[in-house]
Amino acid sequence: MPDAHADADVHAPAEAATDPAAPHQRPAVQVRGLWKRYGEQIAVQGIDLELPAGQFIGLVGPNGAGKTTTLSMITGLLRPDSGTVEIGGHDVWQDPAEVKARIGVLPEGLRMFERLSGRELLAYTGRLRGLPGDEVDKRATQLLDVLDLAGAQNKLVVDYSTGMRKKIGLAAALLHNPEVLFLDEPFEGVDPVSAQTIRGVLERYTRSGATVVFSSHVMELVESLCDWVAVMARGKIRAQGALADVRGDAPSLQNAFLELVGAREQGSGDNLDWLGGGAR
Ligand SMILES: Nc1ncnc2c1ncn2[C@@H]1O[C@H](COP(=O)(O)OP(=O)(O)OP(=O)(O)O)[C@@H](O)[C@H]1O
Numbered sequence: 001m002p003d004a005h006a007d008a009d010v011h012a013p014a015e016a017a018t019d020p021a022a023p024h025q026r027p028a029v030q031v032r033g034l035w036k037r038y039g040e041q042i043a044v045q046g047i048d049l050e051l052p053a054g055q056f057i058g059l060v061g062p063n064g065a066g067k068t069t070t071l072s073m074i075t076g077l078l079r080p081d082s083g084t085v086e087i088g089g090h091d092v093w094q095d096p097a098e099v100k101a102r103i104g105v106l107p108e109g110l111r112m113f114e115r116l117s118g119r120e121l122l123a124y125t126g127r128l129r130g131l132p133g134d135e136v137d138k139r140a141t142q143l144l145d146v147l148d149l150a151g152a153q154n155k156l157v158v159d160y161s162t163g164m165r166k167k168i169g170l171a172a173a174l175l176h177n178p179e180v181l182f183l184d185e186p187f188e189g190v191d192p193v194s195a196q197t198i199r200g201v202l203e204r205y206t207r208s209g210a211t212v213v214f215s216s217h218v219m220e221l222v223e224s225l226c227d228w229v230a231v232m233a234r235g236k237i238r239a240q241g242a243l244a245d246v247r248g249d250a251p252s253l254q255n256a257f258l259e260l261v262g263a264r265e266q267g268s269g270d271n272l273d274w275l276g277g278g279a280r
Contacts, residue, residue, distance in 0.1 A: 026089060028053040028180050028211040029074060034083030036069050043069040045235040046083070051213060051228070053179075056206050058222035059215040060253075061232035062261055067215040068108055068184055070232065074213075075105045075182050088179055101129075104173035106166070108184035114158035118149055118168045121157055122175060129176040136175070143171040148197055162189035170198060174205070181205065183214035187221060199225065219254040229253070233261040 031049040035042075044066045051057050061067050072078035074085050076092045076099060085092040092099045113121055119140060126136030144150045147167040152160065160168060166186060173181060181202075187195050202212050202225075216222050222229060223243065230240040238260040239246045243253065250256035 026053065027051055028055075028087065029213065030086040031070075031074060032084050034070065034073055034085065035081045036066075036073060036078070037081055042235055044073070044080075047232075047235075047237045049230055049237060049240060051211065051230075053211050054206065054209045055211060055227040056202070056225055057211065057213045058226035058229045059213060059232060060217060060219065060222050060229055060257060061215075062217060065232040065261075066235040067232055071182055071184050071213070071215055072107070075103060075107075076100065077105070077107065101176070102179045104176070104178035104181040106169045106173045106181075106183045106186055108188075110165070110169045112157050112165070112169065112172075115156060117154045117156055118144065118160070118164075118171075119153040121168060122171055125172040126175050131176060139175055140171070143174060146197070146201055147171055148194070163191055163194045166190050167194060167198065170201070174201070178210070180211045180213065183212065185216060186214050187216065187218065219252070219257055223247075223253040231257060231260050 027050045029049065029051040031047060031051075034044055034047050036044040047066075047070065059067050059070065069078065073080045073083075074087075074092065076096050079093065087099045088102050090098040090102070113124065116124060122140035122143065123133075123136055126140065127133065131139070141150075144153050147170065149164065149167055149171070152164060157165070157168060166189065170183070170186065173183075186198060190198065206212050226243055228241065229243055229246050231238045231246060239256075247253050247256045250259065
């Protein structure tokens with residue numbers, strides 16, 4: 001692990017954003033000086049992020065790092081104390097309608113219209129997005145099919161399992177074909193088969209030039225999916241850049257991550273001498 005990684009704000013990626021020959025020149029998301037405090041608790045401490053377009057981007061960090069707070073501010077769900085966010089060149093808080101037309105969001109613990117069926121939920125979401133009815137029908141049928149929800153399309157959302165809820169939430173977030181898709185812990189509670197399905201849909205989507213930003217604390221998943229990562233700990237960005245640059249010389253992203261977030265400071269449980277070993 002290079003020493004630079006141990007300090008805050010390693011910023012490895014810049015060429016993609018500045019190279020005039022790069023296919024996606026403007027960053028998909030530009031965050032400057034974002035702060036959020038809940039009473040005494042500072043959740044996000046003045047972060048800057050430049051997320052390149054057309055990439056699979058992972059926002060990783062331990063529990064309580066500030067990932068959900070950050071994604072909520074980026075997507076216009078939570079007003080920052082200070083700082084700005086631009087998506088596709090539009091300010092999220094000055095120009096919310098423009099931004100919301102360009103993004104899809106699957107927040108953590110998404111509240112849905114529980115008394116609608118999966119198909120009705122998509123029909124309703126599509127009309128809210130201003131799509132014509134026949135186009136909504138066509139897209140809904142295809143998404144339900146690809147996400148293996150066709151058999152449950154007439155079931156009420158309240159009766160869906162956790163994984164089914166993630167999938168119908170993902171379908172609703174994709175229906176209007178957004179430029180940037182934000183997903184908070186999209187694979188949490190999802191079985192391996194459904195995870196593979198979701199993964200396939202998202203990979204196809206980024207190959208077409210769209211951007212996926214998702215938060216996770218599962219390093220293997222991030223390492224296998226992402227082109228680009230931002231590592232957060234205690235409300236700050238510890239590193240951001242292409243996956244290989246953030247990983248550096250470490251054998252895996254997990255090792256790089258543990259180094260970056262200072263896991264050793266938190267102890268290894270050595271003082272739990274009463275635990276296990278028959279000393280009851
Ligand atoms: N509504 C709130 N009121 C008070 N404190 C909050 C609130 N939401 C988050 N926090 C605090 O802000 C910090 C960041 O929380 P956040 O949920 O953004 O982290 P996270 O990285 O998404 O964590 P996790 O991976 O556990 O979901 C935590 O210390 C949390 O306790």
